[in-house]
Amino acid sequence: MKPFVFVPHLHGRAVKIKPVACKRQNFNKILISNRGEIAVRIIRACREMGISPVAVYSEADRTALHVRKADEAYAIGPAAASGSYLNMDRILDAAKKSGAEAIHPGYGFLSENEKFAQACADAGIKFIGPTPHSMQQMGSKTQARLSMERAGVPIVPGTSTAVRSSAEAVTIAVKIGYPIMLKAAAGGGGKGMRLVNETKDLESALQSAQSEALRAFGDDSVYIEKAIINPRHIEVQILADEHGNTLYLGERECSIQRRHQKVIEEAPSPFVDDEMRRRMGETAVLAAKASGYTNAGTIEFLADANKNFYFLEMNTRLQVEHPVTEFVTGLDLVHWQIRIAQGEKLPFAQKDVQLRGHAIECRVYAEDPENNFFPSPGIITKLGEPSGPGIRVDSGVYEGWKVPIDYDPLLAKLIGFGTDRQQAAAKLRRALDEYFVGGIKTNLALFKQILDDPRFIEGNLSTAFLNNYPKPPEPTGNIESATIAAALFAAIHPSANGNGVSPQSKPNETSSSAPSSSWKRSARREALQ
Amino acid sequence: MVYEVTINGHVKRVELSRQNGGGWLCSLEGREVLLDVQVINPDVVSIVYEGKSFEARKDYSSAVHRIWIQGESYAAEVNDPRSFSGRKKRAGQEDGPRRLTAPMPGKIVRVLLEEASEVEAGQGIMVIEAMKMQNEIKSPKNGRIQKIQAQAGTSVNAGDLLAIVE
Numbered sequence: 001m002k003p004f005v006f007v008p009h010l011h012g013r014a015v016k017i018k019p020v021a022c023k024r025q026n027f028n029k030i031l032i033s034n035r036g037e038i039a040v041r042i043i044r045a046c047r048e049m050g051i052s053p054v055a056v057y058s059e060a061d062r063t064a065l066h067v068r069k070a071d072e073a074y075a076i077g078p079a080a081a082s083g084s085y086l087n088m089d090r091i092l093d094a095a096k097k098s099g100a101e102a103i104h105p106g107y108g109f110l111s112e113n114e115k116f117a118q119a120c121a122d123a124g125i126k127f128i129g130p131t132p133h134s135m136q137q138m139g140s141k142t143q144a145r146l147s148m149e150r151a152g153v154p155i156v157p158g159t160s161t162a163v164r165s166s167a168e169a170v171t172i173a174v175k176i177g178y179p180i181m182l183k184a185a186a187g188g189g190g191k192g193m194r195l196v197n198e199t200k201d202l203e204s205a206l207q208s209a210q211s212e213a214l215r216a217f218g219d220d221s222v223y224i225e226k227a228i229i230n231p232r233h234i235e236v237q238i239l240a241d242e243h244g245n246t247l248y249l250g251e252r253e254c255s256i257q258r259r260h261q262k263v264i265e266e267a268p269s270p271f272v273d274d275e276m277r278r279r280m281g282e283t284a285v286l287a288a289k290a291s292g293y294t295n296a297g298t299i300e301f302l303a304d305a306n307k308n309f310y311f312l313e314m315n316t317r318l319q320v321e322h323p324v325t326e327f328v329t330g331l332d333l334v335h336w337q338i339r340i341a342q343g344e345k346l347p348f349a350q351k352d353v354q355l356r357g358h359a360i361e362c363r364v365y366a367e368d369p370e371n372n373f374f375p376s377p378g379i380i381t382k383l384g385e386p387s388g389p390g391i392r393v394d395s396g397v398y399e400g401w402k403v404p405i406d407y408d409p410l411l412a413k414l415i416g417f418g419t420d421r422q423q424a425a426a427k428l429r430r431a432l433d434e435y436f437v438g439g440i441k442t443n444l445a446l447f448k449q450i451l452d453d454p455r456f457i458e459g460n461l462s463t464a465f466l467n468n469y470p471k472p473p474e475p476t477g478n479i480e481s482a483t484i485a486a487a488l489f490a491a492i493h494p495s496a497n498g499n500g501v502s503p504q505s506k507p508n509e510t511s512s513s514a515p516s517s518s519w520k521r522s523a524r525r526e527a528l529q
Numbered sequence: 530m531v532y533e534v535t536i537n538g539h540v541k542r543v544e545l546s547r548q549n550g551g552g553w554l555c556s557l558e559g560r561e562v563l564l565d566v567q568v569i570n571p572d573v574v575s576i577v578y579e580g581k582s583f584e585a586r587k588d589y590s591s592a593v594h595r596i597w598i599q600g601e602s603y604a605a606e607v608n609d610p611r612s613f614s615g616r617k618k619r620a621g622q623e624d625g626p627r628r629l630t631a632p633m634p635g636k637i638v639r640v641l642l643e644e645a646s647e648v649e650a651g652q653g654i655m656v657i658e659a660m661k662m663q664n665e666i667k668s669p670k671n672g673r674i675q676k677i678q679a680q681a682g683t684s685v686n687a688g689d690l691l692a693i694v695e
Contacts, residue, residue, distance in 0.1 A: 191661065204641075208656065211638065212663050259662075374632040375660040381590050382572060405634050409660045433600025438572075438588045448600070474537050475601035478583070481576070482596045482603040484555055485585030487532040487543035488566060488574060489596075490607045491553070 024343035027051050027102045030128070031095045032066070034106030035085060037396030037412055038320070039066035042104050045334035054098045056091055058084035060404040065396050072098050079406040082218075085109045088116050095125050102126040102341055104334075108408065111317040112139050112188065128341040130316050134291040138314040142185045142223050144291075148311045151290035153283055156302060156310045158225030166203045169224060173202060176226045182206060184213035185221035188315065190260030192216060195227055230462040231302040233257065234269050234309065236284035237325045239336055240294045241346045248281030249329050250355050252321055255461040256450065258373060263443075263466065264450060265321035266360040267328045270421060270459030276307050287311060296322075296337050320363065320413070323392060327359035327417040358424040359417045362432070366409040368441035369472065377405040382438030386431035390417040390424070403440060411442065421459070425451055445472045535606040536596070626695040627669050631685040635659030644677050654692050655679060668694050 031054040032042045039055065043066060046053040055070035060079035067073045074094035077084035084090065086109055095103055103120055105111035105128070114135035120127040129135070138144045145160040157176050162185050163169045173180045173196065182205055184192025192213030194205040206222060214220040232255045240246040253269030254262040272280070284299040291314075298319050300312040322333045331353075340346070368376045383399040395412035397403065403411065414435065416428030429451045435444055449472045450456050455465065532543045544556040553564040555578075565577040573586045586597040587605075596605045638656040642648060653665035654674065675695040679685060 208639075208663060215658070216661060368632070371632050372664070374664060375662065376633065377660065382586075382588065405660060407660065435600070436586065436597060439590045441591075445602070475603060476537075478598040478601055479536050479539055479603065480557070481581075481583050481585065481598050482536045482605060483534045483539075483541050483543060484557065484564065484578075485574065485576065485587075485596050485598065486534045486536065486594075486605040486607050487530075487545055487555075488553065488564070488576070488585075489587050490532055491530050491545045491547075492566075492568060492574070493571065 025101065025126070026342055027100075027126070027338065029054060029098060029100040030102045030104055030338070031056065031091070031098060031100040032070075032104050032106065033085065033091045033110055034104075034108070035061055035064055035066055035396070035407065036410060037394045038106040038108075038318070040069055040396050041394050042106060042334055043069050045332065045338065048332075049335060049338060051338070054094070054100050056085070056094050058406070060406050063401060065398055065401070074098065079404065081109065081407065086218075088113075088119050091116075092119060092123050092125070095120075096123065100125065102128055102338075104128040104337070105317065107315075107317050107320055108188075112315070114139055126341050128337050129295050130291075130293050130297065134293045135316045137291040138293070138297075138316050140185050140221075141183060141187065141313050142221070144314055145311075147290055148287055151286060153287045153290070153311045154309065156225045156228060156312065159223045162221035162223050163206070166206050169202055169206055170199055172224050173199065176224070179227040179229070181225045181227045182209045182222050183225060184209065184217060184219070185223055186217035186219040187213060188313075190257070192222065193260045228302050228304060228310070230464045231255075231304055232269070232271055232461060233262075233300065233312075233463055234272060234280065234303050235298050235300040235315075235319070236280050237319070237322070237333070238284050238288045238293070238297050238299065239331075239333070239340070239346065240288055240297070241340050242294050242343060243345045245346045246285045246288050246293070247346060247348075247350050247353060248284050249325050249331065249333075249353055251277060251280060252319075252324055253461060254321060255463050256456075256465045257463050258466050262321065262363060264360065264362055264447065265324055266358065266421070266424075267324040268355055268358065271303065271307075271461070276309075280309060283309075283311075287314060295340050296333050320410070321361050323394060323413060323415045324359035324361050327392075327415065328355045328357055329353060330356065357417060357419050358421040359415055360421075360424045360428050361413055361415040362428065362444075362447040363410060364412045364414055364435075364437075365443050366403050366411050366440050367443055369443050369446050370441070373443065375405070375409045376441035377403045377409070378440040379403075380437060380439050382436060384434065384436035385412070386414065386434035388427075388431065388434075390427040391415070391431045392417070411437070414447075422457075425457070448472070531609065533608045535608075536603045538604075626675055626693050627672075628690055629654065629666055629669070629692045629694065631657065631666075631679075631687055631689045631691055633657075633659045634684070634686050636684050637679045637681050637691075638663055640677060640679065640681050641665075642674055642677070644674050646674050648672060648674055648694060654694075655681075657685070657691075666691055670694060 029052045030046050032039045043053040052071045055067050055073040056076045057067045058079050076090035077087050110116040114132040117127040118132040142160050179197045182194040192209045194209045196202050196205045209222050210220040234251050234253050236251050237249040251269050252265050252267045254265040256264040287299050298315040301309040302312050303309040366376045367373045379402045385393050392415040397411050416424045418424035418427050432448050530545050534541050534543050546554050555562050555564050562578050567575045575584050588595045594605050595602045635657045638658045640655045641653050648668040650670050652668050655666050656663050672694045676693040679691045
């Protein structure tokens, strides 16, 4: 009897997976050169596969969740990422010390750095991702544009080399026509990116894009693209093994963004039909094959209202929003990243990849929606995370932990899955009401507002969705209950009502009593009554 | 006990008295209800009254105190009307000099305008970097920069004075 491994699918159908005999190296130990929720997510995959996870941490992260969850942990330097999570020597030292056979880079930090991938190879450690060569081809956005143009993949008009001066930038911008977009050649995550509408803003935008790019990526190269107005941001997940098989796993729509940072992502896109999905998928496979791509990767496209799409960039790594694809395909992408790196052949074909249901993800950030979304680091005094049917929380934080100011403010990802888009949104909306983060500000209220927005409900999305977005409306449904509750809290814990007010009708004590222990006071009072 | 409770700007008078047997008698705008209150933890109470059940959570960790009910957050202020110390002075001056303070800890990357220059509402005055993002500190009003307190390259803490616009 031939053994079959099934990837169970929630709706009855399954991707049938036939194990393939080939030369492979099983990992016993993987070092994760990252932090936060993604490090925790990879640690979980390692455990599920019987692999021992190794963490690295900066001085700011000794108490971080990924360190607590790992089997081994190595200090790799100061809080500033340049000395720690970007420090190749320290990370490789930790890998050698631990005896890890492979390094998973997560996203951000060194994940798209081909020098690091090369250094891993030189040290005899498997880098879980593509080869340095395809990273280098795709990693520089300008070079990627050139090779995509050659491969026949549609690209947005613009320069395929970095601009050297503001005078040159003005000439190019006038030639392709405003509005234009400045983008960091080494960029990602919206950093080093500026929209420019006219010449008078170009010089200062170029300067700030260059300095932000230099800080974030150590490279201040910036190039110019024509800005497509109100486009949709749709990306295709691909998976490629090291034996020449490249598959697409459907698309994600990530149009809802703030300052070019994705806020909500979903799969499938409400805009993409079967025919467009196939066209985009085949284009993505073509793009990946053009660079000899292996492992998991994402081709980002901008789509206009006429369903034209243009290559934007390739992310040569796991994406933040990979869970929505995992929900609708039933495939665990981190497991497959590891299995591909171990030398396995993909045991299923394109026709076996079936999309089922709908998934939507919210990126929960420590930022203050009432104060222009400024980052809001600090201590998480209280944390209540949602759960229940169709809900997944990929979190990197815990109650009592101080969110450091040194890194990206992403706290967690909240993902809802349902049989269709409406049900996925309803599950997510319910979960948002269960979610509570105390002590720091978060953008949770923004997601409730978006999910209630008629444009979102209709699937009418664009990257301009959040432009001039109003502040969340003041809630009105529970004013009476809130009034009663506020008074009760004051009555139960008199000194904790925060206004320094002590109700004068308390029995058994005087208003001049020492404020040493209100807990004891209220406990005593409750015991007496 | 009598409290003056302000929820999202709505002021109401609430009278509470503890009953034998553990409940609370609550008088809200002349209406009396008996509350069954269970303290789940110091920040969370479960309240059942008149067939209605809800859970309330308090978050008093920042300047604006909040009460959370069913995922909704309400700005709350509780005063004892017989106490003068609890009165909050309202500060609503739109005219006159406005102080711009750092909304978060970070580093001043660039100062875009000089002291004494004219500034329009929404115009950037300086750029601050925190958590790897650069953010412009914008003028809240049309006017003139009276003072620039921050220098490029220096670190600031949340609440530090950056500039004054008059």
